Amino acid sequence: MKKEFNIIVTGVGGQGVLTLAGIIARTALDQGYDVKASELHGLAMRFGSLEAHLRIGKKLSSPLISFGKANLVIAHEPLEVLRAVKYANKKTVFVFDTRKQVPIISYIEKTPYPSLSNIKKRLQKFSKNIISLDASDETEKATGSTIMANTYMLGRLAAEEILPFKKQAFVKTLRKIVPKYAIDDNLRVFELGYKSKK
């Protein structure tokens, strides 16, 4: 791995943004890396935009990622991936779930929600490395709920080999931190995400 690897995880409060960041962070610690992360709680979590910073490396200082310095942006929602472009550069990989959650304000104030193709077009101005996946849709099909969509995304990330960890390292973390009653479903969804890479 390079000296450091910077990840922005975004989404809507309640989508499991902090959980996903936490799983990656613990996997990194197990692999002997230094980890620095920053997250927001409280008011920001009530269906508002949420942005977590996660840095993995040797010896890190700031818990925040500088503008233009993200290696990877993981978004649980397509509009939120656009909000994170300030952290992107030409090499950044964008990974986002295609399931929209249109903010109510966009109906009220008539600020239109961009189409998926428009979102991709706008992302391409920053980086060509774009992976869109139907994490929520596929998770809902498999489990009847979208709650584990973040685990699906993690599975896909493992398959893409963007992060400097092997698939088994993530599985190990999942086994460690997911409560017993939910572990089987999580591993199943993780596998679905893993196999979604064609």
Added chain:
Amino acid sequence: MKSDVLKKKGKAILLGNEAIVRGALEAGVMFAAAYPGTPSSEIGMTFAKLAKSVGAYFEFSSNEKVATEVAAGAAFSGVKSLVCFKHFGFNVASDSIYPLAYNGVQAGMVIVVADDPGCHSSGQSEQDSRYFPRIGHMPLLEPADPQECKDFTKFAFSLSEKLNIPVIIRITTRVAHASSVVNLGKILKGKRKGKFKKGNAHRTMPPDMINVHAELNDKLHKLSVNNKINFVKPGKGRVGIIANSVAYHYVCEAMKELKLNLPVLKLGLTWPFPETVVKNFIKNLDKVLIVEELEPVIEKEVSAVAKDTNPKLKVIGKTHIPDICELRQELVMKALAKITNKKYSVPEEVKLKLPKRLPTFCPGCPHRATFWSVKKAVPKDTVFGGDIGCYIMGIFPPTNMTDFVISMGASEGVSHGVAKATDKKPVAFIGDSTFFHAGMPGLVNTVFNKSNMMTVCLDNRWTAMTGHQQNPGTGMTAMGDKTKALKIEEIGKAFELDNVTVVNAYNLKDTTEKVKDVYKKSGSSLIVSKGECRLQFMRRARHKGIKVPVFEIDPEKCTKCGICLEKFGCPAIQRTKDGTYFIDKAVCWGCSACAQVCPVNAISPVKKKK
């Protein structure tokens, strides 16, 4: 997600707040109290979760002042204690905090205050709590990251016991909610019970109080700490930097980026101000940049020290570093590039024009329904008082009702003032936890001073916004023990309000009618709108495997009037490009309120497939 706070040894990833708990455990703390408030809440929640397993006592008290008093009671009894809250909590607790140093403590006592520069989760004011310790005659420690959170907390207890006064730890959002690798120490089994020491009461009474004041000033004047708390990161040149808290890490990041190697003095103890350390650092410098968030607290002290030590020193602070909002490394880079004459274009923030995503009531939230019902029941120009909690979002569209938000419990007092100063009848909205916290004196005052106003208590049984902590209405303590669930309507009756009425938040029509009736009656009235926080309700249902019926919109009946979405504003309801309304079944939590606001009965529960 499981936390590693109790991990025996080695390394763990801890949140700043968790690291504070770990530090307390390593100092042998067995007693803590709190009132939740972002960004401090996880300190209390972590204690609550592990208290029983380590044999400690923890409580969420009814407010921060009470929590402070509870912790003081322990410290007066020779039992180490910790109390924590957010910056506004310090305001509430301050009346009880200031005399504590005078009284003195028999065991270590640490007060943790979490500031929120940038107000990510604080609707009131942007506040720098670093002024408080000066008034309170207590040392102030400012950790910069989770490792320091743990180490400083442990140190704070030894310092408190050495001086016999409480020690304050101030963190900010980016310290409290930063997580990083922490080297763990050994957890100590401390004292859970002690013996109250008599004979100190005179210390907070005149005339002794004045002598004690002198004694305190002297103690703080003589205090010096080791070079792990205040340290110099060596560098070259005659330009130096002084930084505190997370700003220190922004400085390190900025220097890396700009390839600078300037000496940095990192201050961990900022009150009493470490004059000697600063003197030694600045004596051979030409320029010093002070990097601190919010107010120029350190800057003013450095300027004062420099007057004697190095009068020619250029002290640069708030002219280059913003005194509002939170800092980022880019802002420090900008300042550093400027004062070192480096040609460097600092990356600017790219801002695309995108639809905003404001926080909103969750799907199925009882508050949205109550706001809706009350809006229907009272005159259009009614003044609506707001308070602190999830229902602060009554200010946002489409609810657009809340006319002011001041502080915990202020909705009633201010509304009463408005009622007296106008001929209007205001409506004050207050949540259950806020009511128990500071809402009762305001309500009593409406009776005492013959108010003509209405208070609507949004009673969802939890302190929801900060992460669903227990409150006096929940029926359970923070440690999970059963206790009385206080009924707000009974309190209203005991306060002899003119009208006390209970409504079901999820019955919109009935609520509107009852509010209408009560609003017509003169005097002081209380409506208690009951409906459990839907998030908690859903969590329980999920855990028990209970399916909550979701709703759907019949496209044949729907007239596309938009009331359910554009006026009522439930996040589960969406509209396609061609204007068809539908409910996202993954987001719907089955409260039925949308079915009640639909004027043409187009919304109903999804029928079970045969």
